[in-house]
Amino acid sequence: MAEALLRVRHLKKYFPIRGGVFSREVARVHAVDDVSFDIRPGETLGLVGESGCGKSTTGRTILRLVEPTAGEVWFQERNVTALDKRALRQIRKEMQIIFQDPYASLNPRMTVRSIIGEALVIHKLARGRREREERVVQLLETVGLSAEHLRRYPHEFSGGQRQRIGIARALAVSPKLIVADEPVSALDVSIQAQIINLLEELQQKFGLTYLFIAHDLSVVEHISTRVAVMYLGKLVEVAPAKELYTNPKHPYTEALLSAVPIPDPAMRRRRILLEGDVPSPIRPPSGCRFHTRCPIRVPSCAENDQLLKEVAPGHWVACQVRA
Amino acid sequence: MAERLLEVKDLTTHFFTDDGVVRAVDGVSFHVDKGETLGVVGESGCGKSVTALSIMRLIPQPPGQIVRGRIDYNGRNLLELPPKEMRKIRGKEISMIFQEPMTSLNPVFTVGEQIAEALRLHEGLNRRDALDRAIEMLRLVHIPNAERRVREYPHQLSGGMRQRVMIAMALSCSPKLLIADEPTTALDVTIQAQILELLNELKARFGMAVLLITHDMGVIAETAQRVIVMYAAQVVEEASVRELFKEPLHPYTQGLLRSIPRIDLAATQRRRLQTIPGTVPTLRGEARPGCRFAPRCEFARPAHFDTDPTLKDVRPGHKVACFLY
Ligand SMILES: Nc1ncnc2c1ncn2[C@@H]1O[C@H](COP(=O)(O)OP(=O)(O)OP(=O)(O)O)[C@@H](O)[C@H]1O
Ligand SMILES: Nc1ncnc2c1ncn2[C@@H]1O[C@H](COP(=O)(O)OP(=O)(O)OP(=O)(O)O)[C@@H](O)[C@H]1O
Ligand SMILES: [Mg+2]
């Protein structure tokens, strides 16, 4: 088995909530709470879970766009969490991110030429104007746009086209790893498919590795090699995509999968309806965080912390009832 | 034979903006029978919400205006009713829930006050009785501790609970038609499943009809009996849900269904998603003749760019607006 490209170990991010006259820390949002996983070169790890469970924070902490509270992130042989500013800039050449909102993530006052060319300048990846221009055009063509778009501004593009620009910008530095944070969630279905296919083609062509974050389980299943399911800051299950979808072990994964509406009226499935809402990450439940909504809980679930256990090769589950 | 509740004919709603006319809804016709759920699907900006708001006569005017068409509800054309009559219909006969509950709940009133207001207005209940009914409604939508929640403000509730409150409000006067505009789009899948289940339960109990707007084909498949597909301000296909998914006729509907990743097929096959090339046309500016989907359609012929296709029956209950049929 190949060496991991990225190793995340016991990653934690607690956001302080301040209050009172002295702006003291009065509470903490447990956004990411002891998360560990590997990503192998060339694979796509899907990260799914409901709103607020800590997916984006995980992605951002890996790139240190958000500073972790604890834990380590290793990119190949380098400890990302220990890098100084300069070394961090270097490593961003190898790890890039694309965002959910193609509208907000592009500077509205910059032309496409400078949005994509900026990274080439910062990382000194092109000698002179001519070479830079050629590279930008090449990148545009890679993502299905063309030289005629060079002088346009973001507002002149549709959502799908803007996402293509975001992808071209990420590709400019020839990264190895791309964190894709809900890259298709803001797009219409027919445009979603275009972008998903593009990401798959680029992966083939450049041997890219993806951390693909999304709340849409169908999209994640489609694109991922392996999938990690997150609930209230913790991973509850990690497995190869096919295995996870055909043989989910964690009761939360089961409920999540059963809740996805299937676009086929002839299919009728048993649906597991969960009680209540996701609890607050400020005071997460003790023990297994899912126990307050879990249909198969036993009394000790409220006490025992659950760790991921391997139940089949590569299939990890954090549930004392099931594993 | 099913009984007609609502019949929309040639509805045309425009927005007259500084940058030109937006033809948001352009000659839309469909009907809703008593007690059925009619799904409305289509991509962002195709005119679903404007259609719903036109039925409710809640189009902001100006810049909006219903320029043509009629909306018959129980034999009366809603577009000709005086405002006072329309107010009686709204909330009592037809009510609506919106995509983002926070924008339609008033932040300075308690949940109970908001539900009670509709009851006092339409049912003439006094303050006490209205509040009791409000608590009853909250129980009906499965909000725990209804006696306590009724005194809370919208910001104290989670997204799923707010949407339940919206449903409680919409149903408080037992409407015959509920218009649900993307009632679950802002919610997580597990909460969406709860809300759709609730809507189905309440529909069975009260026998109301539902006009369910969504862009999610899965939601349509699981909740509607019939469906209309909208593209660029027009209806391009109408069919029973069963038939639409089995035999979609319009190239747009076909493309849409093929471009959705499916977890149920996942286990057996892994395929490249099919895509519809190009993007949705703008609704702003001069009206152009021709099929609106033609620029993205693999079957388009030169003549399709010259005249509009009409929505016509090709089978009982299955209509399509396409030159191929
Ligand atoms: N800068 C911040 N300050 C305080 N709390 C934050 C901050 N960023 C995120 N959070 C909180 O951390 C938790 C995790 O947020 P995160 O954005 O990682 O979730 P997510 O899984 O990406 O959700 P979504 O699906 O809605 O994008 C949430 O409770 C969120 O409110
Ligand atoms: N107040 C307004 N002024 C100008 N144009 C408007 C106004 N409201 C809606 N429109 C336009 O009318 C068209 C139809 O909008 P509508 O809100 O009905 O779309 P929709 O199908 O509901 O989309 P979504 O799925 O994004 O909710 C869009 O092009 C929109 O920009
Ligand atoms: Mg996020």
Ligand SMILES: [Mg+2]
């Ligand atoms: Mg809408």
